[in-house]
Amino acid sequence: MNQTNSGVLRSVFYDLDSSKWSRTVCGLIFIMVIFAIKYSQKKPKKSVVKRDINANRKYGHWTPDYNFKTPTPPPYPNWDINTTRPQPYRAFRHKYSITMAIRNMDFHQWIELDNEWLKFHNHKLERTREKKQELCVTSPEARDAAFELLDELWNYLPHRYPSLFQQTPDGLSNLVTGESWSFKNGTKEDPMYIAAMLLQDDIAIMIEQEDGQYVLKGGAIMLAGFWRLKDKFNLPLSAIHTSGDVPKYKEKLQTGMEKFFIRQTCDKPVVRNNYFIQTDGNLPWSKSIGDEDKDVVGWYTAEPAKDINQLYFRSERQSLRRLPKTGATIFTIRTYFLPITELAQEPYVPRRLLNGIRSWVPEVQDYRGYTKFKDVVEPYLEKMADEQEAKGYTVETEPEVYPY
Numbered sequence: 001m002n003q004t005n006s007g008v009l010r011s012v013f014y015d016l017d018s019s020k021w022s023r024t025v026c027g028l029i030f031i032m033v034i035f036a037i038k039y040s041q042k043k044p045k046k047s048v049v050k051r052d053i054n055a056n057r058k059y060g061h062w063t064p065d066y067n068f069k070t071p072t073p074p075p076y077p078n079w080d081i082n083t084t085r086p087q088p089y090r091a092f093r094h095k096y097s098i099t100m101a102i103r104n105m106d107f108h109q110w111i112e113l114d115n116e117w118l119k120f121h122n123h124k125l126e127r128t129r130e131k132k133q134e135l136c137v138t139s140p141e142a143r144d145a146a147f148e149l150l151d152e153l154w155n156y157l158p159h160r161y162p163s164l165f166q167q168t169p170d171g172l173s174n175l176v177t178g179e180s181w182s183f184k185n186g187t188k189e190d191p192m193y194i195a196a197m198l199l200q201d202d203i204a205i206m207i208e209q210e211d212g213q214y215v216l217k218g219g220a221i222m223l224a225g226f227w228r229l230k231d232k233f234n235l236p237l238s239a240i241h242t243s244g245d246v247p248k249y250k251e252k253l254q255t256g257m258e259k260f261f262i263r264q265t266c267d268k269p270v271v272r273n274n275y276f277i278q279t280d281g282n283l284p285w286s287k288s289i290g291d292e293d294k295d296v297v298g299w300y301t302a303e304p305a306k307d308i309n310q311l312y313f314r315s316e317r318q319s320l321r322r323l324p325k326t327g328a329t330i331f332t333i334r335t336y337f338l339p340i341t342e343l344a345q346e347p348y349v350p351r352r353l354l355n356g357i358r359s360w361v362p363e364v365q366d367y368r369g370y371t372k373f374k375d376v377v378e379p380y381l382e383k384m385a386d387e388q389e390a391k392g393y394t395v396e397t398e399p400e401v402y403p404y
Contacts, residue, residue: 052265054327059262060210062327068266070152070324073108073160081164081176086114086336089315090346091273094355094395096364098252100260105271105319111153112317112334113161113200120200121177123284124222128193134230135222136193142205142218145328146191149205150183152323153198165198172198196220199332206237206261206329214261214329216240223284223335225314226276228292237261247363261329269321277357277373278312279305283337288372299369308380311340311373340377348398350384357381 053063078084091101128135138146154172157165166173171182181194195203205218213236221229232240237258241249264270279288279302290297305311317334344350357377360370 054265058210059212060208062208064326065266065324068324070155071107073110073156075162076113076160079113079161079163080115081113081117082115084114086116087112087317088346089273089317089336090343090349090352091275091315092353092356094352094359096356096359096361098248098361098364100253100256100272101274102260102270102272102320105269105321107269108160109271110156110269110319110321111160111199111201111332113164117164117200118176120223120283121197124196127222127284132190132193134228136190136196136220137229137233138190138192138205138218139234141207142328143191145205145207145323145326145330146195146218147183147186148323148326148328149195149203149330150191153195154184157198174198190220192218192220196222199334201332201334204331204333206331208262208327208329209236212258212262213237214258221333224333225278225283225286225335226289245367247361247367264320264322264329266322266324269319271317271319273315273317275313275315276368277340277377278314278337279303279310279369279373281310281312281339283335289369299366299372302369302372304371305373305376308341308376309339311377313338313340313343340380344381344384347388347393350381350388351393351395352398354378354381354385 053065057063076084154167157172158167164175166175168180168182170184171180173180179197181189181198183189183191183194187194192203192205202221202224203219204216204221206214207217208214215234215236216232217234219229219233221227221232227244231243235243238249238254241253246253278286280286285292288302289299290301315336317336319330319332319334321330322328323330343353357370357374360368365371
């Protein structure tokens with residue numbers, strides 16, 4: 001800066017008396033404060049809230065929601081029909097409690113397939129050759145929902161499991177078995193049968209009635225182990241549970257469950273897990289509780305187990321979601337099945353399972369057949385727990401977070 005310019009600047013500042021300078025500074029501060037206040041009070045953009053067009057519906061009357069689209073899943077990471085192992089669901093804690101135990105489900109994880117797909121598929125083929133009409137039923141009231149379910153699977157399965165399924169213009173092809181299922185333009189085949197032959201799960205359709213009850217109107221129940229579709233078909237949710245003697249259903253579960261079914265929206269799928277001890281190794285039907293073809297079956301017919309190798313851990317992963325067009329509730333039941341002797345090799349499992357079993361209240365004991373296996377499973381789990389605890393796998397060192 002040359003001398004002339006610097007002199008001009010000095011003269012300008014010198015000419016400003018203190019009062020003028022103060023007024024200038026105060027004016028600038030005032031403008032900045034006003035700007036800050038206005039900026040802080042600037043209203044955020046309103047988020048777009050989608051209106052639930054069925055929130056105030058009359059029971060049994062559903063308006064199709066064509067705006068809702070189920071998210072398309074990414075491929076299951078590194079999925080392989082020969083090497084992808086079943087998920088290790090271990091749905092037991094040290095103390096058993098009777099609750100719905102539902103948790104939110106990611107749409108991408110709706111259907112779980114693994115390297116036991118072929119085994120499950122072959123079980124279903126064998127059983128439906130003998131008694132298809134008993135295992136698969138779609139009432140006229142559930143037919144639209146069954147085809148909507150197939151449409152959902154048509155979009156989901158080839159994206160999630162592209163090495164197993166491929167879309168065709170009118171259905172799906174199985175790239176492993178060579179089977180092809182046509183249903184996009186209708187089919188003479190029972191749609192629930194088609195759905196079941198795509199999955200490892202059993203499937204049920206619950207339809208809301210005008211009294212608010214949810215009734216089982218469609219199903220493919222092939223591998224349930226302890227219950228039969230013919231005993232539950234056309235029953236409301238309450239009777240399905242009370243007829244099966246579900247412990248404390250009326251006291252602890254009925255009200256919350258019925259409210260949940262009514263209020264569930266299309267964008268809020270849920271999942272839950274349970275577990276049982278089975279005294280034989282038959283996945284489709286536990287022969288220990290009686291002949292599947294007899295009218296009456298139950299634990300009271302079972303012989304007490306004598307060998308730990310008779311006992312199997314049976315766990316179900318159950319998902320619930322509402323379909324947008326028909327409003328039907330889809331219930332999937334995926335069974336996981338392995339010997340107790342294999343399960344007990346896992347760290348911390350023997351003590352936790354033993355404590356869980358011992359905490360069953362009498363009603364739960366009766367429901368789960370406790371007296372038929374307690375004299376075998378409890379000493380075995382105690383022995384395995386002691387061995388693990390000697391190696392440092394104690395309750396005190398066990399991780400507090402249970403994944404399932």
